[in-house]
Amino acid sequence: MSFWEYLGSRHQQLLTDAFQHASAVFQCMVLATVTGVLTGIATYRSAWAGNLATTATSSILTVPSLAFIGLLIPVVGLGVPPTVIALTLYGLLPIVRNAIVGLRGVDPALVDAARGIGMSGPMRLARVELPLAWPPILTGIRVSTQMLMGIAAVAAYASGPGLGNEIFRGLASLGSRNALNQVLAGTLGIVILALLFDAAYVLIGRLTIPRGIRG
């Protein structure tokens, strides 16, 4: 069976997997973004807290994903929980780091001006600091998403959802007729999803970064 024939016969299954893959990554990204930005906000003002947050999140990233998911199985079981936990944690680093860098990079004169015209702390954060730090944060989110696309494939190891299932099935039956097609379909599917997400981020950037600070 050629690759195209394989796609034709399995498109239903592939589309379901692709959708689940995308949906898992998207949901974990939302979680990672909220946690990451909040961590950034909580720590950027203090040198040591900021560094601690960056170091902690980057050390998570050094754990091999397969091992990490494997280690989670005895604790939280199979399926969705280990996938969500692993993806969210892996996604944190770029977001936390860029949020801290972005918030620290806001011109102190502007913060001074914001204070001087009578903005309260939360208002300053919402109206001045976060909007100005948003472009680097969005970049972090983008990098994070690309990374999670790949890592999400590993989630299939813990019976998680997504295109990883195709890849693992193929790898398990290497030598059989459809093994290569399965691996190829899963991999290409992930690449295409990643490109689609990236395009979406470009659009989001256009829509959410004010014209006054667009590069």
Next chain:
Amino acid sequence: MAEPAPTATHGATIELEGLTKRYPGSAQPAVDRVNMEIKAGETVVFVGPSGCGKSTTLKMINRLIEPTGGRIRIGGEDVTGIDPVKLRRKVGYAIQSSGLFPHMTVAQNIALVPRMTGWPKSRLRQRVEEMLDLVGLDPGEFHGRYPRQLSGGQQQRVGVARALAADPPVLLMDEPFGAVDPITRDHLQDELIRLQRELHKTIVFVTHDFDEAIKLGDRIAVLRERSHIAQFDTPEAILTNPADDFVSGFVGAGAALKRLNLTRVRDVEMRGYPTVTVDTPLQQIFGYLRDGGTNEILLLDRRRRPYKWLRRGDLMRARGSLARAGTLVHDTVTRDATLRDALEAVLTDNAGRVAVTGRRGEFIGVVDMETLMNSVHELLEADRLEAMEHQHELEEARSRQTHFEQEGDAGEKKA
């Protein structure tokens, strides 16, 4: 806040009482017991070398820097303990390089403070237009622009518009014109003077440029290290009678020349001058020149604007034709020109005099070297007397206070 008053709020007094800032870990306070009374509607300029604490003192007025001692009263109300966010919304604040938020449009920047203080939406839009108009920017053209699309001078104007948008009685300006080129700075200063004439806010302005201080200040506080007041007086008094070597060092050379900037042509005595108009019959002009005991007359055009200087021999040489006779008036000054401008014009004029004109360019009088010198001497003499009197008063007040304090101490000891 209720519906904002349609008329502009005038200035409020600012009183600083023993205002002190001490940073932890440093032996000396950064600002040491500043006492100062700023009158409502007055422009006071803090001037001093960098690091003297002038900026710190300013930032304590809106408590961007929390004082460690002393009190601040604005319009009689003690604001040392109130919520700083509320305080700052009532005090305009403009800084160097404008401090505009780059992600907001000009209109959004200006509307920030009124919006925070709860102005109704309908009023906001109108207010933005008003403010742009006030600082000399076309509302239609500028309100949708982003700060990076403006020149440095325009950004600074918007910065001032934002500071004034909620109509605060007090405006604090921290070296606002420090980052723009000299020509733009000059324009902005003129603009601020014009604004202040309309608005009568209480302005506290920080600069390290003494000439800027002279130009803008009703009174100048020359500060030395730790914000100690070396002299707090009118520009005239500081120029003619600096309190000590530190102040005279800061005033720099050419105090008398700088004094010329403070007086307008309208304040000095002008000489009348024999004039004729282009409609005067030639015969009469000849008559004037022959019998009038004057060497020169000024020929005015039909709208009584200075046109030509006519000397006795000119008409002869031009064979009786007014069109060819005399020298064209190439430079005039208005009554609002400073004496410095007038001196400049007199010096460049080859006969050493310049015609002064009114609002529509009509002739009013003439100033020349002699009148200028007389007025300057008189001015300087008057300044000196006034300054001496003022000093005397201060000394008296001080001695009364010491006396009182000593008495008070003695009383306490007895008790």
